[in-house]
Amino acid sequence: MPELPEVETTRRGIAPHIEGQTIAQVIVRNPRLRWPVPDELPSLLAGLTIQSVVRRAKYLLLDCGTGTLIMHLGMSGSLRILPPTQNAELPPGKHDHFDLILRDRTVLRLRDPRRFGAVLWQTGDVLRHPLLQNLGPEPLTADFDATRLFAKTRGSRVSIKQTLMNHHVVVGVGNIYANEALFLAGINPKIAAGRIGMTRYERLVQAVKHTLQQAIEAGGSSLRDFVNSDGTPGYFQQHYWVYGREGQRCKQCGGIIQYIRQGQRASFYCPACQH
DNA sequence: CTTTTGACCTGACAGC
């Protein structure tokens, strides 16, 4: 799935096709996502105009004036645009659960095999939604800095890997980029967050920003079932330093990449480069 | 309060 770079890539891909457009029709083929898609959504959305498409953490927020459509891609979700000229009638696949049909017949189609994603509605200020109101800082803004990260982690015995993936600490850092950023910063994923000092946090913050920014520039990483908004597979030959490289040689020192599990998630690291 | 575990769901793949 989509980690932050994939969600941001999706946002950039779909925004030009749907911003400023009025919603003609909404089709919910399967409302059973992580939470039920609200029954009243089709009648609520019809006739509203999409003012903007913004991202907060891994949520895509379609501002419709009176309220906001909240979308999350979960582990396996993808959005695509079916342009009015060609494919507006392209038959939906097995896992195409949701369509937003615009007045010019452009279709925004959500596919999500595992159904961990979400389509929700919030009236008024979207940031007051329970899923959004307690989120930590965006990783690519100045709000995410070493000083605040240091302060927030004092006394914590949770591993730095799991801390990076905690969205009260910082949003949008998923499993792949948590592993990659820790490698870049030279930090062992098992270290308790409370035992890391300012100098190392400065390196880590830079590594997180760099890793995510690079991935966004690459147009999203190679996830098995990610589909770009133009409908082509989002396979980019992304080179990972450690993720998925158990038993292979470290590209930096030639040592062997180790695999461990932390909180039921896979972690990969180089014991020689990461202390 | 903090930290860990379970749950949600389908598909791909390895091994028998």
Added chain:
DNA sequence: TGCTGTCAGGTCAAAA
């Protein structure tokens, strides 16, 4: 070929 088990990008909710 078909079955079983394991694993996968996320993250909320409940248990410890």
